[in-house]
Amino acid sequence: MAQARIPRRKIAVYFAGELLKGKDITKQLAAYLVESKRTKEVSLLVRDIEAALLDRGVLYADVASSHKLSDDTLKSVTSYLQKSTSAKEVHLRTSIDETLLGGVKIDTPDKQLDNTIRHKLNQLTASKL
Structure with missing residues (x-):
């Protein structure tokens, strides 16, 4: 059975939280995008991560x-x-x-x-x- 597609906003909120914890998300994010065949969404996801960070005051x-x-x-x-x-x-x-x-x-x-x-x-x- 195919795995459900996770909404980009939900992914962004997760990675924003990881960034705020001081973690380097580069490899994890790149691996996720390649594995889920969503590499074309990278610039949109970066924008969503920045929006999620703004929601948290950054x-x-x-x-x-x-x-x-x-x-x-x-x-x-x-x-x-x-x-x-x-x-x-x-x-x-x-x-x-x-x-x-x-x-x-x-x-x-x-x-x-x-x-x-x-x-x-x-x-x-x-x-x-």
């Missing part, structure tokens, strides 16, 4: 800018995210994308803030069409 956010952000700016972003979410703990993953031209783009499991010059120019162009 936020992982992707912050992109056109140049390296100063420590003060990163502290401001962290403070903003703590105030605008239920997160007690915030972890930032930063990246540089020169095509943004300036400003900052923040992605969290449930929101996106795009305050980049590229985004503003695109909005301006779209409003003129």
Whole structure:
């Protein structure tokens, strides 16, 4: 008899709990995805794990800018995210994308803030069409 498919959200809650216990879940998660033939769901599962972590007060956010952000700016972003979410703990993953031209783009499991010059120019162009 075939084993029942476990909902992705339930898997995410389990792995979020393991992460909060300080465990390295990489091998276990990869093995599960391969064994259950769900490797195509990896990015969705990562997003679900991040959402489950946010439910427990831990936020992982992707912050992109056109140049390296100063420590003060990163502290401001962290403070903003703590105030605008239920997160007690915030972890930032930063990246540089020169095509943004300036400003900052923040992605969290449930929101996106795009305050980049590229985004503003695109909005301006779209409003003129």
